Amino acid sequence: MDKAKRKAIIAGNWKMNKTASEAAVLVDELVPAVQDAGCEVVICTPYTDLVTAVEKTKGTNIHVGAENVHFEKSGAFTGEISAVMLKEMGVQYVITGHSERRTYFGDTDVTVQKRTRAALDAGLTVIVCVGEYLEQREQGITAEIVAMQVKVALQGVSEEELSRIIIAYEPVWAIGTGKTATAEQANEVCAHIRATVAALYNDTAAKALTIQYGGSMNAGNAAELLAQLHGVRTPAMAYALLCAIDRADETARPLPPLVAEAVAAIRQNYMALYGVEELSEQLGVTKSHLVRVFKQEIGVPPGKYMTNVRIEAVKSLLLTDEYNLEMIAGLTGFSGANYLCRVFKREVGLSPAAWRAAAAPLPAVPKLPP
Numbered sequence: 001m002d003k004a005k006r007k008a009i010i011a012g013n014w015k016m017n018k019t020a021s022e023a024a025v026l027v028d029e030l031v032p033a034v035q036d037a038g039c040e041v042v043i044c045t046p047y048t049d050l051v052t053a054v055e056k057t058k059g060t061n062i063h064v065g066a067e068n069v070h071f072e073k074s075g076a077f078t079g080e081i082s083a084v085m086l087k088e089m090g091v092q093y094v095i096t097g098h099s100e101r102r103t104y105f106g107d108t109d110v111t112v113q114k115r116t117r118a119a120l121d122a123g124l125t126v127i128v129c130v131g132e133y134l135e136q137r138e139q140g141i142t143a144e145i146v147a148m149q150v151k152v153a154l155q156g157v158s159e160e161e162l163s164r165i166i167i168a169y170e171p172v173w174a175i176g177t178g179k180t181a182t183a184e185q186a187n188e189v190c191a192h193i194r195a196t197v198a199a200l201y202n203d204t205a206a207k208a209l210t211i212q213y214g215g216s217m218n219a220g221n222a223a224e225l226l227a228q229l230h231g232v233r234t235p236a237m238a239y240a241l242l243c244a245i246d247r248a249d250e251t252a253r254p255l256p257p258l259v260a261e262a263v264a265a266i267r268q269n270y271m272a273l274y275g276v277e278e279l280s281e282q283l284g285v286t287k288s289h290l291v292r293v294f295k296q297e298i299g300v301p302p303g304k305y306m307t308n309v310r311i312e313a314v315k316s317l318l319l320t321d322e323y324n325l326e327m328i329a330g331l332t333g334f335s336g337a338n339y340l341c342r343v344f345k346r347e348v349g350l351s352p353a354a355w356r357a358a359a360a361p362l363p364a365v366p367k368l369p370p
Helices: 020-034 047-056 082-091 099-104 109-121 134-138 143-151 184-198 203-208 222-227 235-248 257-268 276-283 287-298 300-317 325-331 338-348 352-358
Strands: 010-012 042-046 060-065 093-096 126-130 165-169 210-213
Touching: 010 210, 020 042, 020 047, 020 060, 042 047, 042 093, 047 060, 047 082, 082 109, 093 109, 109 126, 109 143, 109 325, 126 143, 134 143, 134 338, 143 165, 143 184, 165 184, 184 203, 184 210, 276 300, 287 300, 300 325, 300 338, 300 352, 325 338, 338 352
Parallel strands: 010 042, 042 060, 060 093, 093 126, 126 165, 165 210
Antiparallel strands: none
16 A cells, blocks of 8 residues: 555664663553554664563564664674574664764764665664764765765665665764754755655655654654654644644544544545555455445545545645645645646635635644643
């Protein structure tokens, strides 16, 4: 099923924290807290906690990763762990090139590439970390530094293998210092990373790549940073999208389980480019049955409801300061501005520009909670 352009992932790096017994307690607390998460959840733990973490997360939506890996399968490398060892243990993810490994343990762009290659060969998904030192940012060479790190790390990685790569932008000056890049700074570098990948591969591969920010992210700044998806350039835009999806669900009464599940799936994946066939397959029912029950309860078929959800999102974004049809099309699941304009005019009776000019201003979008 072709869902959103790229997978949303929240990964927590435990660094050198938690004994195995402490890890067991923490995972037990984490499981119910993230069971309804609308993204992939990954915990990267110390080696001594991996067995516990893998066992405790079986049957949950939490994936386990390691914090580092050696580039050889075996040999005289005292204290190191190979990718095949991690894979056999049940680990799915691994971090390479973390700034602390680069700073304190001599990791270089070359060794990061070798670790990444070994992890891919073992079937792991790799979170490749890149980022600049404070001096490099002050010298204005962040883009060049990060682009070089990306190019070296991806050397020899095929486009197919790129689907098992996540790039994490972690400015070295923001790791463990309490300092954090602003949302604008993070988004600027993430956009440059995507452009670098597009030059190495193609636009399709670049758009499918998940890029994270990981410099001292915490509960106080997460909302603003998460709003900085490449394209969602302000927290107000992200909030407007959320409000739009809520407004699109006009059913206040309880719904039968099948219809409620279908509505939830549509609202959660409103940016996805998939249709009723995929939705019915996801829900385990026939298309005809889904259409019949959905129309009976909601008043419109599921395909029409999908369109309504997206049109509401488009309207909210048209009235923000970030008015840009290509960007709005990408954010709301339309394959380009021209297609968005055709559907919008068909459904609303006006072009997006005409509707924006004629529409009364929406109430001010509330600020995201701290």
